[in-house]
Amino acid sequence: MPSITKPLIPLLPLARNELGLTMQDYQGGMSTLCAGCGHDSITAALIQAFFELSLPPHMIAKLSGIGCSSKTPAYFASRAHGFNSVHGRMATIATGAGAANRELTLVGVSGDGDSLSIGLGNLAHAIRRNVNMAYLIENNGVYGLTKGQFSASADVGSRSRRGDSNLLQPVDPIMLGLSLGATFLARGFSGDKAQLVPILKAAVAHRGFALVDIISPCVQFNDHEGSTKSYRYMRDHELREIETDFIGQHEEIVGSLARDRATAVTMHDGARVQFRTVPEGYDPKDRGQVEAYLRERTGRGEIVTGLLFLDESQQDMHETALTPPNGLAQLPFSKLCPGSAELESFQDGLR
Amino acid sequence: MTAGGDGGADPPAATDVGNPAYYHRVVDCQWACPAHTNVPEYIRLIGQERYGEAYLLNRQSNVFPAILGRTCDRPCEPACRRQRVDGDPVAICRLKRVAADLRGDVAAGLPRAPDTKNGRRIACIGAGPSSLTVANDLMPLGYEVTIFERHLKPGGLMRSNIPAFRLPAPVLDEEVGVILDMGVDIRYNSPVDSLRQMLGAGFDAVFIGSGAPRGKELDLPGRGGDDPDDPHIHIGIDWLESIAFGHVTAIGERVLIIGVGNTAMDCCRSSRRLGGRDIKVMARRPRRFFKASPWELEDAEEEGVEIVVNHAPRRFVREGGRLVGVEFDVVEWDEEAAHSRVLEQVVLPCDDVILAIGQENAFPWVERDLGLEFGPGELPVVNPVTMQTSLPEVFIGGDAAFGAKNIIWAVEHGHQAAISIDNHCRQVAVEERPPLTMNLTSQKMGLQQWSYHNDYNPASRQPMRHLELSRRFQELNLEVELGFTAEATAREVQRCLNCDVQTDFDAPLCIECDACIDICPVRCLTIVAAAGLEPAQLGPLLSTPPTNPEQALFISEPLPQTGRVMVKDENLCVHCGLCAERCPTAAWDMVKFDLAIPYAGRVGIPIS
Numbered sequence: 001m002p003s004i005t006k007p008l009i010p011l012l013p014l015a016r017n018e019l020g021l022t023m024q025d026y027q028g029g030m031s032t033l034c035a036g037c038g039h040d041s042i043t044a045a046l047i048q049a050f051f052e053l054s055l056p057p058h059m060i061a062k063l064s065g066i067g068c069s070s071k072t073p074a075y076f077a078s079r080a081h082g083f084n085s086v087h088g089r090m091a092t093i094a095t096g097a098g099a100a101n102r103e104l105t106l107v108g109v110s111g112d113g114d115s116l117s118i119g120l121g122n123l124a125h126a127i128r129r130n131v132n133m134a135y136l137i138e139n140n141g142v143y144g145l146t147k148g149q150f151s152a153s154a155d156v157g158s159r160s161r162r163g164d165s166n167l168l169q170p171v172d173p174i175m176l177g178l179s180l181g182a183t184f185l186a187r188g189f190s191g192d193k194a195q196l197v198p199i200l201k202a203a204v205a206h207r208g209f210a211l212v213d214i215i216s217p218c219v220q221f222n223d224h225e226g227s228t229k230s231y232r233y234m235r236d237h238e239l240r241e242i243e244t245d246f247i248g249q250h251e252e253i254v255g256s257l258a259r260d261r262a263t264a265v266t267m268h269d270g271a272r273v274q275f276r277t278v279p280e281g282y283d284p285k286d287r288g289q290v291e292a293y294l295r296e297r298t299g300r301g302e303i304v305t306g307l308l309f310l311d312e313s314q315q316d317m318h319e320t321a322l323t324p325p326n327g328l329a330q331l332p333f334s335k336l337c338p339g340s341a342e343l344e345s346f347q348d349g350l351r
Numbered sequence: 352m353t354a355g356g357d358g359g360a361d362p363p364a365a366t367d368v369g370n371p372a373y374y375h376r377v378v379d380c381q382w383a384c385p386a387h388t389n390v391p392e393y394i395r396l397i398g399q400e401r402y403g404e405a406y407l408l409n410r411q412s413n414v415f416p417a418i419l420g421r422t423c424d425r426p427c428e429p430a431c432r433r434q435r436v437d438g439d440p441v442a443i444c445r446l447k448r449v450a451a452d453l454r455g456d457v458a459a460g461l462p463r464a465p466d467t468k469n470g471r472r473i474a475c476i477g478a479g480p481s482s483l484t485v486a487n488d489l490m491p492l493g494y495e496v497t498i499f500e501r502h503l504k505p506g507g508l509m510r511s512n513i514p515a516f517r518l519p520a521p522v523l524d525e526e527v528g529v530i531l532d533m534g535v536d537i538r539y540n541s542p543v544d545s546l547r548q549m550l551g552a553g554f555d556a557v558f559i560g561s562g563a564p565r566g567k568e569l570d571l572p573g574r575g576g577d578d579p580d581d582p583h584i585h586i587g588i589d590w591l592e593s594i595a596f597g598h599v600t601a602i603g604e605r606v607l608i609i610g611v612g613n614t615a616m617d618c619c620r621s622s623r624r625l626g627g628r629d630i631k632v633m634a635r636r637p638r639r640f641f642k643a644s645p646w647e648l649e650d651a652e653e654e655g656v657e658i659v660v661n662h663a664p665r666r667f668v669r670e671g672g673r674l675v676g677v678e679f680d681v682v683e684w685d686e687e688a689a690h691s692r693v694l695e696q697v698v699l700p701c702d703d704v705i706l707a708i709g710q711e712n713a714f715p716w717v718e719r720d721l722g723l724e725f726g727p728g729e730l731p732v733v734n735p736v737t738m739q740t741s742l743p744e745v746f747i748g749g750d751a752a753f754g755a756k757n758i759i760w761a762v763e764h765g766h767q768a769a770i771s772i773d774n775h776c777r778q779v780a781v782e783e784r785p786p787l788t789m790n791l792t793s794q795k796m797g798l799q800q801w802s803y804h805n806d807y808n809p810a811s812r813q814p815m816r817h818l819e820l821s822r823r824f825q826e827l828n829l830e831v832e833l834g835f836t837a838e839a840t841a842r843e844v845q846r847c848l849n850c851d852v853q854t855d856f857d858a859p860l861c862i863e864c865d866a867c868i869d870i871c872p873v874r875c876l877t878i879v880a881a882a883g884l885e886p887a888q889l890g891p892l893l894s895t896p897p898t899n900p901e902q903a904l905f906i907s908e909p910l911p912q913t914g915r916v917m918v919k920d921e922n923l924c925v926h927c928g929l930c931a932e933r934c935p936t937a938a939w940d941m942v943k944f945d946l947a948i949p950y951a952g953r954v955g956i957p958i959s
């Protein structure tokens with residue numbers, strides 16, 4: 001934790017978004033994470049994404065579980081709602097929050113331990129339900145908070161700081177998502193905000209469950225030689241092949257985007273995602289093809305980043321569950337809880 | 352924030368922070384000070400209540416901290432980084448006065464002359480700040496310095512023209528005394544009327560510090576009248592001198608001052624103290640083109656002086672030979688005040704007129720056949736670095752060298768001339784200047800702990816206390832500015848951003864985690880893929896595109912993991928040290944930059 005809080009400088013030229021807010025309005029408390037932790041960069045990327053999307057801070061709900069990653073919602077958007085759940089249960093709490101108030105922008109922040117070890121079941125079902133949220137896995141291959149044990153995302157052969165090799169197969173959240181019918185799958189790297197910020201913006205704008213796996217080195221326990229989640233390893237093995245631009249519905253489309261081999265996908269609200277310099281023939285909407293492509297690249301030891309898969313045609317949780325258009329939170333109490341007489345008659349119908 | 356560039360080609364050349372000029376420039380105040388006073392260090396010393404050390408640190412470069420703490424032109428303040436941060440510079444000058452006021456006994460730190468002399472004799476003409484600085488620097492080396500002064504007291508314009516209500520005589524006497532008491536042979540009442548004689552008098556070198564002694568005339572119809580020495584039309588600097596030496600003690604009720612520079616300010620405020628009631632300072636141009644310092648204008652207006660713009664004098668109006676007023680053209684100016692149009696004429700009645708329209712150099716005592724070359728404007732030809740004239744043994748400085756400037760420039764000229772004179776006497780080429788060097792010391796005391804106060808303090812600039820208006824005019828010599836209170840001092844020192852504590856970057860250590868970039872409160876850091884780019888092309892790629900071309904961009908060596916470069920815009924950095932606190936590998940460190948300034952006979956001595 002730094003010795004001082006980040007000062008506010010009066011004459012700093014500050015950009016303002018459509019709501020008239022500055023980047024500072026999306027900031028939170030000072031980080032208590034280790035200096036150099038990838039999670040802090042993701043926090044900065046989120047702040048920038050929220051700012052650029054002009055999200056009203058009080059309409060954001062930040063949800064997390066347990067872990068260094070799960071602590072980060074304290075470091076951004078201090079005017080937003082927040083819920084720090086028990087370990088691995090964030091997806092479930094988020095499902096409930098979304099059911100109760102569909103007007104909220106749900107942003108889940110979790111770790112590889114929180115989501116892929118203890119919380120895997122909860123994550124799987126939130127994907128299946130297509131809960132309308134952005135779900136970030138700040139993936140460092142270890143349990144950072146409990147001092148660096150291998151997590152379920154650690155690669156076979158990756159070495160711990162003490163020198164032991166991991167022997168268990170990793171869970172790859174993107175492959176998992178593909179098989180569970182996920183509708184938005186992306187991978188980023190905390191050390192590459194130019195790519196990460198548009199991905200986060202697209203994830204927030206996506207209607208349905210947007211899973212973003214972000215490689216986020218743990219400088220304390222997993223940034224050494226022999227680790228496959230270090231800054232150095234990522235820089236040597238990242239395949240930044242599928243570059244992404246997010247163009248909001250109202251944003252002006254500026255030059256340079258119309259590159260060769262770019263594929264544009266229009267999102268539900270008219271916003272567009274541009275996949276740039278995609279490999280020949282890559283179709284981000286073809287689940288089978290994406291899976292085959294990723295399998296091949298992973299086999300070669302490459303870590304493909306970018307927005308990898310997008311399907312805007314599926315129903316989200318509210319459409320499937322036929323929830324009222326304004327969310328349960330807006331229903332009058334008499335409707336939400338119709339009383340014992342109504343319950344009696346309902347039960348009668350079941351007898 | 353990361354940004355793109357072209358692969359393959361080389362990035363722009365890395366900044367050479369080994370050149371002391373780079374970090375020096377970051378210390379805006381020190382860079383702007385002609386004598387390079389180490390401002391942030393003396394402010395920290397004041398903050399620690401080490402006033403004596405703060406005074407001596409000042410004295411090393413500017414020689415007259417108590418005088419300058421009241422009167423300096425303060426080129427440091429408009430340059431101060433704090434101005435770019437909250438709109439008001441640190442009150443650098445007033446803090447200097449605090450150090451002087453509270454310095455206590457500093458005798459042990461003052462220069463002393465050795466008993467054994469080195470056998471070299473130096474003549475200085477004039478006892479103003481430039482000559483006094485030459486003596487200050489040469490006496491401790493064993494030189495015998497003789498000063499020839501036409502007045503009966505030392506100090507030059509500091510004595511004869513800066514009014515005592517701004518600079519009390521005891522303050523002047525004390526600091527001038529320190530120099531003279533080293534055993535300077537000062538000859539009062541000794542106007543030099545022939546340089547030829549001086550050159551024949553057996554001195555090893557002669558320093559001309561005679562100032563710009565002549566006030567400009569305004570040759571308009573009616574100037575002479577019946578009496579060419581009209582006792583009601585005064586030349587500003589002569590008139591102020593007459594007050595200083597007690598020859599003038601009164602003036603008429605209605606006074607017109609022509610001109611609006613700092614001399615005009617002293618003239619109008621002095622008039623107010625000598626009986627003037629209706630005092631007008633007459634300016635040709637609009638206010639934003641005034642030469643007077645804003646704080647002097649403020650003080651004058653507070654004292655009831657009226658400042659009248661857009662009036663150009665036409666003639667002196669006389670009745671029966673007696674001066675009764677001045678006629679002006681009322682003019683209108685274009686945007687840049689380059690062209691004007693006359694609207695009408697007005698006559699303003701008055702009892703006295705004071706001309707304060709500038710000073711001229713005059714060297715009637717320098718024979719033109721000596722080989723001392725003169726250039727345009729009656730100014731001698733002088734090397735601006737060495738202060739040497741075309742006669743190898745004659746040096747010059749202060750207002751005599753380049754026309755009227757100010758005390759701090761006179762001091763700096765004196766320092767440089769002293770180095771040259773010392774070289775000259777030791778038969779070393781005067782062009783051989785001792786180098787400026789630097790010391791860099793890490794300020795790290797522990798994890799997230801610094802030996803300077805790195806937190807940003809939002810305090811606003813502290814106001815100066817002034818003597819009540821009603822008391823100011825009772826006596827001519829009452830000092831108007833009362834100095835800072837202890838509370839104001841404590842607040843003001845915290846406004847300093849410690850610009851000398853530099854962000855020092857070690858590229859091979861950087862793992863490009865972005866921690867520094869994310870934490871920086873002014874977003875002045877960027878890691879850029881800069882291959883094939885020129886420094887000038889970096890701007891648009893930075894987290895905050897630079898807006899101040901006066902300030903440097905730091906460019907690192909290529910970073911080990913990606914070959915990108917770290918770029919820092921020095922413009923807005925508040926030296927908070929957060930980048931260094933958040934860096935996991937200590938690629939950033941906060942190091943104190945200590946400029947070692949050489950003086951005659953001494954290589955640069957860093958203070959810490």
Ligand SMILES: Cc1cc2nc3c(=O)[nH]c(=O)nc-3n(C[C@H](O)[C@H](O)[C@H](O)COP(=O)(O)OP(=O)(O)OC[C@H]3O[C@@H](n4cnc5c(N)ncnc54)[C@H](O)[C@@H]3O)c2cc1C
Pocket residue numbers: 422423424476477478479480481482499500501502506507508509512513541542543544560561562563564588591613614617716748749750751755756757758759761
């Ligand atoms: C009204 C007024 C107010 C000012 N206020 C300020 C201020 O607030 N702050 C500031 O920084 N600057 C101020 N200045 C400017 C500042 O005083 C001068 O720039 C500075 O004093 C110049 O120093 P100097 O050593 O060149 O010579 P001077 O101070 O001009 O001293 C020259 C000395 O040489 C003597 N002399 C001249 N000719 C001869 C000769 N032939 N023989 C012997 N002796 C001779 C003179 O009597 C005088 O004592 C002011 C100037 C004026 C006119």
Ligand SMILES: Cc1ncc(C[n+]2csc(CCOP(=O)(O)OP(=O)(O)O)c2C)c(N)n1
Pocket residue numbers: 066067068069070087110111112113114115118138140142143144145146151
């Ligand atoms: C029910 C429960 N089991 C175990 C723990 C101990 N625990 C705390 S954090 C953590 C792992 C967090 O790992 P991850 O989600 O990857 O977060 P990181 O710290 O790496 O960001 C564990 C096992 C706990 N807090 N609660």
Ligand code: SF4
Pocket residue numbers: 032033034036037038039068069140144145217218219220221
């Ligand atoms: S232990 Fe690892 S994950 Fe946790 S804060 Fe430190 S670097 Fe980040």
Ligand code: SF4
Pocket residue numbers: 854870871872873874875876919923924925926927928929930931
């Ligand atoms: S010291 Fe570092 S963090 Fe602070 S303003 Fe300067 S560059 Fe930014």
Ligand code: SF4
Pocket residue numbers: 036860861862863864865866867868930933934935936937938939
């Ligand atoms: S914090 Fe240190 S290691 Fe990280 S990018 Fe900045 S300088 Fe490099």
Ligand SMILES: [Mg+2]
Pocket residue numbers: 067111112113138139140141142143144151
């Ligand atoms: Mg983890």
